[in-house]
Amino acid sequence: MAIRLATLSLLLFASIAWAWPACTVVHNDGQDDTPNVYAAVQGCPAGEVVVFAANTTYNMFTPLNLNASDVTLSIQGNLSLPTNITAVQAAVNASTNGGYWLYFGGSNVTLQGSADPHNGWIDSHGQQWWDANNTIGRPILLGFNVNVGYLYNLKVYKPIAWAIELASATNIYASNTLIDASSTGSFPFNTDGFIATGSNIVIEDSIILNGDDAINIGQNSVGTHNVTVRRAYMGYSSHGCSIGSLGRVPSQPANVSNILFENVFFDGTLYGARFKSWVGGTGLAKNVTFRNFGMRNVSFPLYLSQTYIDQNNPGPPRVNNASVIMEDFTYENFYGDINTYSPGDGSCISDPCWWATISFVGLTAGVIDLAFVRYYEPDADGTQAVIMRCNENACSNFTLTNINLHTQSGVPATTLCNYPPVNSTNLGFLCANGTFTPT
Ligand SMILES: *[C@@H]1O[C@H](CO)[C@@H](O)[C@H](O)[C@H]1NC(C)=O
Numbered sequence: 001m002a003i004r005l006a007t008l009s010l011l012l013f014a015s016i017a018w019a020w021p022a023c024t025v026v027h028n029d030g031q032d033d034t035p036n037v038y039a040a041v042q043g044c045p046a047g048e049v050v051v052f053a054a055n056t057t058y059n060m061f062t063p064l065n066l067n068a069s070d071v072t073l074s075i076q077g078n079l080s081l082p083t084n085i086t087a088v089q090a091a092v093n094a095s096t097n098g099g100y101w102l103y104f105g106g107s108n109v110t111l112q113g114s115a116d117p118h119n120g121w122i123d124s125h126g127q128q129w130w131d132a133n134n135t136i137g138r139p140i141l142l143g144f145n146v147n148v149g150y151l152y153n154l155k156v157y158k159p160i161a162w163a164i165e166l167a168s169a170t171n172i173y174a175s176n177t178l179i180d181a182s183s184t185g186s187f188p189f190n191t192d193g194f195i196a197t198g199s200n201i202v203i204e205d206s207i208i209l210n211g212d213d214a215i216n217i218g219q220n221s222v223g224t225h226n227v228t229v230r231r232a233y234m235g236y237s238s239h240g241c242s243i244g245s246l247g248r249v250p251s252q253p254a255n256v257s258n259i260l261f262e263n264v265f266f267d268g269t270l271y272g273a274r275f276k277s278w279v280g281g282t283g284l285a286k287n288v289t290f291r292n293f294g295m296r297n298v299s300f301p302l303y304l305s306q307t308y309i310d311q312n313n314p315g316p317p318r319v320n321n322a323s324v325i326m327e328d329f330t331y332e333n334f335y336g337d338i339n340t341y342s343p344g345d346g347s348c349i350s351d352p353c354w355w356a357t358i359s360f361v362g363l364t365a366g367v368i369d370l371a372f373v374r375y376y377e378p379d380a381d382g383t384q385a386v387i388m389r390c391n392e393n394a395c396s397n398f399t400l401t402n403i404n405l406h407t408q409s410g411v412p413a414t415t416l417c418n419y420p421p422v423n424s425t426n427l428g429f430l431c432a433n434g435t436f437t438p439t
Pocket residue numbers: 054055
């Protein structure tokens with residue numbers, strides 16, 4: 001009898017397992033599948049992969065907060081956020097996730113996507129948010145606060161705002177990421193691709209079409225170190241490879257080092273290589289390289305400002321004459337053309353765009369606060385290959401080599417340069433306002 005019972009329950013189990021194997025996330029039409037993710041992770045034997053089944057659209061109706069170690073999630077089906085804007089806002093308001101929709105903690109965590117172009121998309125239905133100009137209660141799509149983490153083949157479709165944040169993450173490898181935040185209507189504000197804080201991070205082979213930084217090297221209390229970004233295509237209205245803004249909060253002086261961006265193509269983007277630190281900021285950014293950059297129709301190919309301020313969101317008081325210090329910066333092998341005829345991007349909502357000071361306040365959920373002024377660039381006229389606005393003695397040991405950037409009108413490319421970087425034996429160009437002159 002005991003044996004018969006055991007056989008029966010085994011059969012029952014087998015019949016349930018036939019429909020949804022233990023490691024497959026259950027999907028129920030019209031219902032929230034988020035709780036089923038926890039169940040699948042708990043029910044899946046150690047070392048086996050938790051699978052979102054192919055050809056299934058999972059309803060990620062509420063935020064996920066998964067803090068589990070030694071897990072692999074394979075996203076073979078689509079994940080869909082609610083299409084109802086109010087429902088997303090209500091869930092963000094109710095969440096204790098710090099504003100993230102999909103949040104991962106723990107160590108040794110792998111998220112892998114699908115090689116099938118029709119599967120494995122994380123769809124946030126951002127278009128309707130952009131078209132409604134709705135910036136209230138927006139989630140950060142994916143937060144990855146992990147030690148030892150792998151992101152393979154992830155595909156993000158129309159994120160509402162920020163796509164992937166490596167939040168104080170350590171030992172992370174991300175490859176083959178596709179982020180499509182291109183809009184068919186209004187501008188997709190704050191659709192940063194990767195935001196990285198933490199250390200020992202490699203991001204390879206990305207395609208990012210978006211309306212803010214494609215890669216943002218950020219700032220928190222720990223700092224950001226040892227980040228390599230290589231082989232990427234950045235397009236739509238992307239703000240490119242960006243460090244900062246650093247130094248906003250005096251208790252978190254900038255602490256950024258060993259950053260390498262290489263082999264990137266920028267197609268019609270607003271920025272290429274960008275650095276931004278706050279007026280009165282403190283701290284250090286050291287050993288940063290931008291190299292092998294191809295550009296087509298880029299508004300600000302090489303841009304640096306140490307006097308960033310957001311009038312609408314100035315942050316706590318900072319020391320007046322302080323500056324984030326920048327040391328050992330290398331810019332090498334930049335080729336292509338500057339957007340001469342219509343610099344700027346779709347974030348321009350005033351005419352003329354150059355003099356508009358527009359700011360949007362992001363989430364104030366306590367995790368990140370990405371308020372920013374879009375672009376107000378004194379004296380820029382679409383011919384600048386280099387805009388380098390260092391504070392006095394605040395930039396040192398800079399090298400520019402092989403900067404081959406051309407205007408579209410054929411007039412010589414120009415430079416806007418404030419104080420020349422000091423201690424730069426191979427600066428490589430004349431720091432002056434006027435024609436760009438290699439030295
Ligand atoms: C998904 O559906 C497509 C089209 O029906 C089919 O060709 C493919 O084999 C399915 N994939 C899987 C893994 O079931």
